[in-house]
Amino acid sequence: MIINQDILWKGIIEDLCSDFLLFFFPQAKDHIDFERGFQFLDKELAQLFPESESNQRFVDKLIKVYSKGGEEEWILVHVEVQGYRDANFSQRMFIYYYRIIERYQKPITALAIFTDEDPSYLPSHYTTDFLGTRHVYEYNVYKVIHQEEEKLSKINNPFADVVLMSLNWLKNKKSADNKILSIKMDLVRLLIRKGYPDQKIRTLMEFLSAILRFESSEYIHTFEDQVQEILPNTINMGLKETVLHEIKKQGLAEGMEKGMEKGMEKGREAELIIAINNMIKKGFSDIDILEILEISPDKLKSLRNKT
Numbered sequence: 001m002i003i004n005q006d007i008l009w010k011g012i013i014e015d016l017c018s019d020f021l022l023f024f025f026p027q028a029k030d031h032i033d034f035e036r037g038f039q040f041l042d043k044e045l046a047q048l049f050p051e052s053e054s055n056q057r058f059v060d061k062l063i064k065v066y067s068k069g070g071e072e073e074w075i076l077v078h079v080e081v082q083g084y085r086d087a088n089f090s091q092r093m094f095i096y097y098y099r100i101i102e103r104y105q106k107p108i109t110a111l112a113i114f115t116d117e118d119p120s121y122l123p124s125h126y127t128t129d130f131l132g133t134r135h136v137y138e139y140n141v142y143k144v145i146h147q148e149e150e151k152l153s154k155i156n157n158p159f160a161d162v163v164l165m166s167l168n169w170l171k172n173k174k175s176a177d178n179k180i181l182s183i184k185m186d187l188v189r190l191l192i193r194k195g196y197p198d199q200k201i202r203t204l205m206e207f208l209s210a211i212l213r214f215e216s217s218e219y220i221h222t223f224e225d226q227v228q229e230i231l232p233n234t235i236n237m238g239l240k241e242t243v244l245h246e247i248k249k250q251g252l253a254e255g256m257e258k259g260m261e262k263g264m265e266k267g268r269e270a271e272l273i274i275a276i277n278n279m280i281k282k283g284f285s286d287i288d289i290l291e292i293l294e295i296s297p298d299k300l301k302s303l304r305n306k307t
Contacts, residue, residue: 005115005166008210009081013061014040015203016158021065021077023159024111024142032065032075039064041076048099062100076100078110085118090126094137110139117170119145145170153190158200161191162207169211177219184212185226192230273303 013020017038021028041062049060061079078096082089093110100108114122125138144166152164168183175183187208191201214220272293279289290300 005083005211006081008207009113009115010061012159012162012203012207013079016162016200017063019157019159019200021063023155023157023163024140025077025109028065031067033068036066044103045078045096045100048103049096060096074106076104076106076108078108080110080112081115082112083115085116085121090123090137093139094126097137097139112139112141114141114143114145115166115170117145119143156194158196158204161187161194161204164190165204165208165211172212177214177216180212180214181219181223181226184208184223187212188227189230269303269306273306276300276303 018034021032041064042060045060045062061077063077063079064074065077067073067075078093078100080089080093086092089112093112097108097110100106112123122141122143124141125136127136128134144163147163147167149164149167152160152167165187168187172179172183188205191204196204214223272295275293276289286297286300289295290297293300295303
């Protein structure tokens with residue numbers, strides 16, 4: 001099953017927002033009041049740019065954060081995750097910028113994360129120049145394929161591991177299952193060595209299971225067995241069970257299409273219902289759910305009626 005990278009990034013940015021901000025904006029620790037939390041303004045962003053609804057979707061995250069200043073100020077962080085070449089990308093970034101400024105009248109920083117495989121594609125500014133009037137809009141850019149695995153592995157921030165997993169996917173998505181197994185186990189060991197809290201390891205394992213996948217169900221079970229061997233003495237049993245559940249969910253997803261054709265077993269249907277409920281709680285739209293689970297709208301409606 002083809003993984004929708006945009007949906008994965010959308011979820012991980014929300015789940016690890018503090019780590020995300022500190023990874024891409026190290027100076028944020030001096031300016032942002034992390035104790036006040038964050039607010040995702042996705043609906044507001046959609047209202048500012050409704051024409052994007054009819055085109056290919058992007059991971060547009062508008063995040064409201066609070067500064068440490070005495071006054072109640074806030075900053076908008078606009079994030080674009082781009083996984084393919086787009087000739088109009090910089091112009092679209094600029095349109096977002098001026099519409100946000102017009103609506104909110106607040107300071108904005110913008111970041112474009114490029115997750116494609118083309119090293120030369122890195123649009124970083126938008127320029128207009130006509131009859132003596134010139135305007136240049138520049139924004140932060142980050143290219144996953146340009147990063148170095150060794151450097152990422154030494155950074156003690158969970159979002160460095162998100163980037164490392166994405167980089168491994170770019171480099172190895174066509175590799176044989178035995179190589180994917182070795183890579184995934186190395187990444188699991190790295191997470192444990194870094195000593196992250198259980199919840200963050202759980203979140204990162206979910207991302208890893210979704211982004212680096214096996215072709216054969218045999219390797220899913222092998223991965224499960226190997227993970228089980230190294231987890232018991234390092235993290236609590238509750239986390240172990242969650243991690244193993246995520247691995248098993250990968251097997252469910254990979255067998256889903258055949259299962260649909262042959263008639264889904266009750267146990268598999270029950271897992272689908274649980275997955276749908278969890279995705280709804282996380283704010284996924286029906287379109288997102290249909291894409292991830294690869295089920296029809298009628299099937300989604302039927303499963304919802306059974307919850």
